[in-house]
Amino acid sequence: MTVDSSLRVIARAKAKPDRVAQVRAILIALVEATRREPGCLSYELLQNHDDPTDFAFVERWASQAAEQAHFMSPHLLATLQQLSGLLASEPQICRYGVVR
Numbered sequence: 001m002t003v004d005s006s007l008r009v010i011a012r013a014k015a016k017p018d019r020v021a022q023v024r025a026i027l028i029a030l031v032e033a034t035r036r037e038p039g040c041l042s043y044e045l046l047q048n049h050d051d052p053t054d055f056a057f058v059e060r061w062a063s064q065a066a067e068q069a070h071f072m073s074p075h076l077l078a079t080l081q082q083l084s085g086l087l088a089s090e091p092q093i094c095r096y097g098v099v100r
Helices: 017-035 062-069 074-083
Strands: 006-013 039-048 055-063 092-096
Touching: 006 062, 017 039, 017 055, 017 074, 055 062
Parallel strands: none
Antiparallel strands: 006 055, 006 092, 039 055
């Protein structure tokens, strides 16, 4: 039996209502660069149909180390700077493992 040691992450960000388009553009720009990172198995950006201020990344990383390296990547650090003052609250990041 193989064990899946990959890490699943759901990261949510809530834009200020008057900043949705700006936040959306910033987050979209993060996707392709992140997908090229070592250890990134998948990285999708979602936007809530009922609440357009609500964005979520659904991520799959090869390991916890790969996900942690993402936080030091230049493109993520730049994104966090760009988002300063545009979010209604701090992003929420939840990490999961597969239950078998």
